[in-house]
Amino acid sequence: MYPFVSNLLLVNFAYSKLYSYLVKYPTPSNISIFWNFGFLSAFFLGVQIVTGFVLTMFYTPHVDYAFDSIQHVMRDVNYGWLIRYLHSNGASLFFAVVYIHILRGLYYGSYSHPRTxxxxxxxxxxxLMMGTAFLGYVLPWGQMSYWAATVITNFVTVVPVVGKDLLYWIWGGYSINNATLNRFYSLHFILPFVIAVLSLYHLYILHQTGSSNPLGIKAKRLEKIPFYPYFVIKDLLGLLVVLIPYSLLVFFYPEMLGHSDNYIKANPLVTPPHIVPEWYFLPLYGILRSILDKTYGLVVMFVSMLCLFTLPYLDKSYIKNKTYKPLQRKLFWFFVLNFLYLGYLGSQTPTYPIIEIGLVCAHFHLLYFFLLIPVLSLVDRIFVDKRS
Ligand code: HEM
Incomplete structure (x- = not known):
């Protein structure tokens, strides 16, 4: 009797949660298409988990067989090519929608209280997404996989005193070997589930306060409408639009975002002439490479990424939405262009003047977060926001 009752309670709990999240959820009526990207992120996370799970049924995590097992998926397994291309291009679309989701947050100040x-x-x-994507890129065991793993894992040698030992510990030996591939595979399998749990928590916390909106006015003063049917339809329409570039990539240009060197089996004795990461790492790679000192480059790269954590404390203005702040709005778009340009620089051979321009762009990126945002927000708080 007891398990039956508890199961019934569990079903009831799940049903009431789903109902309150997907049907009843009071949503500001004016949210724009930029509020579609959370749902789209969740969609691509689902695609990655499902297609990744199918790929694991054919993949062999061994240095002698990994490359061939991928070729087997592509050539022999029924629709194996489709599953693989959905997964590899799905990663790109996942990053694209998450980048837009983050930029939406930056523009409208979604990082501020009560959504911190x-x-x-x-x-x-x-x-975690960056880590998972890097680990996944190593699995096909092509030249780019092997050398990307070599470059990235070698970063830990900048850790004072224990750097070298840490590297051998990560490798599971004195070079990248079978143990390395195996642990990368295990982590690549498990991390998407950690991301999924965190995403549920992300949503749970959001639903405690409710979504913001493009006007930046406190939502309780706005008209709110139920999530179903209005935003279910809107999210599905957004999905339909995003499925167009996704299908174009998968069916017509499946290798456009990849690198041809990864169709050569990993060879520790031959370094590729030009090691480049996937496009979604390029801005950070551009920052790293523009600084010749390895340790300083790494510090700047990590600070450029982790500064997102400090944003709620750096922006002191009362009104964080940039729609009403012409100077901050222009600077925001300049910051976006600068980030994209860093990506372009990251894809180029590091010679003169690429490194020099990269250095300027990398420092502008930091300046934007640690000087322009705090100073301008303080000026706004004192002279502008009070009047509104
Ligand atoms: C797996 C990745 C992610 C998923 C599945 C996800 C999911 C969602 C969903 C469904 C929403 C509500 C709809 C919307 O506002 O678009 C949302 C809101 C939000 N997300 Fe995410 N998200 C992800 C990654 C991120 C990242 C990387 C950031 C920031 C660094 C972020 C910050 C936010 C913020 C601040 C909100 C509240 C927006 C507002 O109401 O102003 N999310 N997320």
Missing amino acids: VVWFTGVIIYI
Whole structure:
């Protein structure tokens, strides 16, 4: 009797949660298409988990077989090519929608109270996504996989005293070997589930306060409408639009975002002439490479990423929405262009003047967060926001 009752309670609990999240949830009626990207992120997370799970049924995490097992998926397994291309291009679309989701947060000040914890969980998710994507890129065991793993894991040698030991511990030996591939595979399998749990928490916390809106006016003073049917339809329409570039990539240009060197089996004796990461790492890679000192470069790169955590404390203005602040709005778009340009620089051979321009862009990125945002927000708080 007891298990039956508890199961019934569990079903009832799940049903009431789903009902309150997907049907009843009071949503500001004026949210724009930029509020679609949370749902789209969740969609691509689901795609990655499902397609990744199917790929694991054919993949062999061994240095002698990994490359061939991927070729087997592509050539012999029924629709194996489709599953693989959905997964590899799905990662790109996932990053694209999450980048827009983050930029929406930056523009409208979604990081501020009372959504600070939503923002923090988001930043943790973003960092975990980067880790997961890097680990996944190593698995096909092509030249780019192997050398990307070599470059990235070698970063830990900048840790004073124990750096070298840490590297051998991560490798599970004195070079990248079978143990390395195995642990990367295990982590690549488990991390998406950690991201999924964090995403649920992200949503749970958001639902405690409710979504913000493009006007930046406190939502209780706005008209709110139920999530179903209005935003279910709107989210599905957004999905339909995003499925167009996704299908174009998967069916017509599946290798456009990849690198041809990854169709050569990993060879520790031959370094590729030009090691480049996937496009979504390029801005950070651009920052790293523009600084010749390895330790300083790494510090600047990590600070450029982790500064997202400090944003709720750096922006002191009462009104964080940039729609009403012409100077901050222009600077925001300049920051976005600068970030994209860093991505371009990251894809180029590091020679003169790429490194020099990169240095300027990298420092502007930091300046934006640690000087322009705090100073301008303080000026706004004192002279502008009070009057509104
Ligand atoms: C797996 C990745 C993610 C998923 C599935 C996800 C999901 C969602 C969903 C469904 C919403 C509500 C709809 C919307 O506002 O778009 C939302 C809101 C939000 N997300 Fe995410 N998110 C993810 C990553 C991130 C990241 C990386 C950040 C920031 C660094 C972030 C910050 C926020 C914020 C601040 C809100 C509240 C927006 C507002 O109402 O102003 N999220 N997220």
